[in-house]
Amino acid sequence: MIEFLNMGGYAVFVWSSYAVAFLLVTLLYVRSVKALKTLQSITEASVSEAQEVSAKRTFKEKSLA
Secondary structure, three states, X not given: OHHHHHHHHOHHHHHHHHXXXXXXXXXXXXXXXXXXXXXXXXXXXXXXXXXXXXXXXXXXXXXXX
């Protein structure tokens, strides 16, 4: 087991590479989730604004009839 963890004398390079890769994947995941939440809130705001405009138009059309 120790020989496997030592990686033939290259353990420092191998395990640090794994650590850097894990850190970058985690960072990418966190940034992607944050961007998704931002886009969802922008989309929800746009949809609610469009629904308000549609409701106002419908109210005006009913009052004119």
